[in-house]
Amino acid sequence: MSRAPVFKPFTLALIQLGNISAEKSANLQHAREMILKAAAGHTKKPDVIVLPECFNSPYGHVHFPVYAEKIGFMPGKPYDVAKSDSASVKMLSSAAKETGTWLIGGSIPERDAANDHVYNTCTVYNPKGELVATHRKVHLFDIDIPGKIQFKESETLTGGTTMNFFDTEFARIGLGICYDIRFPELAMTSARKGCHLLVYPAAFNLTTGPLHWELLQRARAVDNQVYFSMCSPARDMSAGYHAWGHSMVVDPLGKVLVEASEGENILYTEIDPQTLEDARSGIPVTTQRRFDVYPDVSEGLKE
Numbered sequence: 293m294s295r296a297p298v299f300k301p302f303t304l305a306l307i308q309l310g311n312i313s314a315e316k317s318a319n320l321q322h323a324r325e326m327i328l329k330a331a332a333g334h335t336k337k338p339d340v341i342v343l344p345e346c347f348n349s350p351y352g353h354v355h356f357p358v359y360a361e362k363i364g365f366m367p368g369k370p371y372d373v374a375k376s377d378s379a380s381v382k383m384l385s386s387a388a389k390e391t392g393t394w395l396i397g398g399s400i401p402e403r404d405a406a407n408d409h410v411y412n413t414c415t416v417y418n419p420k421g422e423l424v425a426t427h428r429k430v431h432l433f434d435i436d437i438p439g440k441i442q443f444k445e446s447e448t449l450t451g452g453t454t455m456n457f458f459d460t461e462f463a464r465i466g467l468g469i470c471y472d473i474r475f476p477e478l479a480m481t482s483a484r485k486g487c488h489l490l491v492y493p494a495a496f497n498l499t500t501g502p503l504h505w506e507l508l509q510r511a512r513a514v515d516n517q518v519y520f521s522m523c524s525p526a527r528d529m530s531a532g533y534h535a536w537g538h539s540m541v542v543d544p545l546g547k548v549l550v551e552a553s554e555g556e557n558i559l560y561t562e563i564d565p566q567t568l569e570d571a572r573s574g575i576p577v578t579t580q581r582r583f584d585v586y587p588d589v590s591e592g593l594k595e
């Protein structure tokens with residue numbers, strides 16, 4: 293595995309996107325406008341802009357196959373955006389290029405041309421608009437809390453089989469999507485592979501949001517002494533799924549640096565490597581682990 297880049301200060305912007313409707317072209321147009329707004333609306337242009345989970349379609353298992361797009365990205369192989377079948381990839385690539393920022397394009401339903409399976413997929417673009425990484429949600433959101441919420445992504449989705457991160461000129465950034473946060477092994481493995489920040493586009497709900505949204509992000513940040521962020525859609529009580537909102541960035545000491553309310557909003561945070569260094573030198577758990585006592589865990593961390 294290549295060495296992680298030297299961690300340098302940078303600005304992160306989260307778009308808590310609203311107005312996600314049944315009309316995909318309108319969703320793409322609105323997301324594009326908000327990316328341009330996020331790039332222009334701060335004292336310093338952000339270095340990374342993030343969209344939420346499922347930003348181009350309503351969130352629900354019946355919708356995924358209908359909105360799914362073929363992407364056809366192969367890690368390590370050049371990808372020609374101009375020849376892409378995906379309208380969402382084309383929009384995100386051109387917005388990244390136009391703004392000259394890294395863009396973590398939330399997630400969209402993706403259909404794999406080879407096996408026809410549908411995935412919940414995050415795509416990432418560099419400031420030249422090149423598609424450089426993807427992450428297919430590994431852990432599908434299948435829950436049943438009687439009288440509260442029942443949801444079964446596995447009705448129509450297949451789980452991804454890889455962990456993913458990408459390198460910028462200022463940090464290594466690990467990817468997950470929403471329910472992936474409940475599985476600490478994924479975040480731990482990303483951190484052990486040198487990620488400084490973990491970004492999970494997400495959409496918690498009005499039952500699990502108040503219980504676990506902040507708790508899980510602070511836990512993953514403190515466990516691993518990394519920055520952690522989840523970016524949610526804005527809450528829309530007329531939609532079939534009521535997103536929690538509260539997009540957030542947490543520092544490596546577990547402090548919430550910024551938090552949205554429920555409506556559409558753009559949040560900016562300065563990511564400071566010194567906080568990560570201070571956390572790791574003051575509470576040196578990263579060098580005190582006892583993999584001799586829990587060898588099963590270290591097995592999973594081998595390259």
Ligand SMILES: NC(=O)CCC(=O)C(=O)O
Nearest residue numbers: 433470471495496497500
């Ligand atoms: N979109 C999701 O994966 C939702 C996850 C969630 O709400 C949770 O409680 O976990």
